Amino acid sequence: MKHFKLAAALGTAISVFGALPSVAETVNVRLARQFGIGYMPLTLVQEQGLLEKHAKEAGVDVTTEWLRFTGGSGMNEALLSGNLDIAAGGTTPMLTIWARTQNNLTIKGVAALSSMPLHLVTTDPEIESIADFSQGDKIALPAVKTSIQAITLQMAAEKYLGEGKHADLDTYTVSMGHPDAQLTLLGGQSEINAHFGSPPFQNQEVKDGQARKILDSYDVLDGPHTFTVLWAKNDFVEKNPQVVGALMAALEESIAFIKENPEEAAQIWAGAESTNLTQEEIVALIQDPQTKWTTTPERLLPYVNFMARVGLIASDTDDWRDLFFDTVHDRDGS
Known part of the structure; x- marks a missing residue:
């Protein structure tokens, strides 16, 4: 009988005040x-x-x-x-x-x-465009063949070097996180002489004075x-x-x-x-x-x-x- 009264009271409370809140x-x-x-x-x-x-x-x-x-x-x-x-x-x-x-x-x-636009920058004064990369040059980017920088570079190679040449620059790429790539590029003690980065790293590299932009992803994609x-x-x-x-x-x-x-x-x-x-x-x-x-x-x-x-x-x-x-x-x- 007591259990019945308790259940009835609980039912009345729920009907008046709404369902009891559930535990989140x-x-x-x-x-x-x-x-x-x-x-x-x-x-x-x-x-x-x-x-x-x-x-x-x-x-x-x-x-x-x-x-x-x-x-x-x-x-x-x-x-x-x-x-x-x-x-x-x-x-x-x-x-x-x-x-x-x-x-x-x-x-x-x-x-x-x-x-955001992604910039390929270089510290080599002899490199004016992606067509100038040759044996001994190294481009740092987050991940070879898979990062957005790596794929954009392939698209640029096809666009500016010709059909079927999309992979021509792959041999020059090296996987490296942006902070390390920036330090390595500006340190000048490594074979890394280019970095396909992102803001703010690309901006800092150009501001440093040693590097300059040679490729812009917005140009490759014909827009943002x-x-x-x-x-x-x-x-x-x-x-x-x-x-x-x-x-x-x-x-x-x-x-x-x-x-x-x-x-x-x-x-x-x-x-x-x-x-x-x-x-x-x-x-x-x-x-x-x-x-x-x-x-x-x-x-x-x-x-x-x-x-x-x-x-x-x-x-x-x-x-x-x-x-x-x-x-x-x-x-x-x-």
Whole structure:
């Protein structure tokens, strides 16, 4: 009888006040990024706790682990082995793993982070264009044959040296993270005499006075293109829709903050990164007219079409939405 009265009382309380609140689910999210200002939206997401904030609003408690890699290949291995949930890097490592997993794990893009020009710079006064590289020259870039710099170099070789010559410069490339490549290039004590980098490293190298730009990725692609993107496995996205939604909201808040508060964003990024850039230099990079802070993908199809045509990947598409989850399908991408 007592049990019946207790149940009745509980039922009355629920009917009056609504269902009892459920205990919030806790999800641990492992995210990774590389080095450079192109990952600033993620840096702010981390430093300002934006993923945790938006997940909490969606009824999910999130804990985060942030990892750093020097190239996309390592992140792809971590994704495949189950040691990473969200990868962030240049577009081509994402395209590589997208093509590789369409019939099994289904890895796709989640969102873009930025569109930025990538510059090939050299300290050799005799090198005026990519046609001048010869035996003994070495070009540092994040990952041979897979990084966005490596693929852009192949596209440039085909565009400026001729059809069938896309791989002619591969022999001169060396895998090296941007911070090490910058130190090696400007140190002058190595065979590395060129670096296909990204902001801010390429900017610092030219400012140093020893290096100068000989190739711009925007010229190769005939316009602006996405530089950095996020990608993940279908399994993670399907199992964690609220977390993914919170991540998208966090990115949009982060990007809006960068645009509206460049001075403060620069301070936060400088405090989180090992950089000798001045506040003024960081703000200039943030506000560079060639830079777009956006989650909307831009000019990914030229990359995927080229990679498929020359045999770097086995899949191709003419619809950029095939490359991404529906997180950005409502955008005017390309």
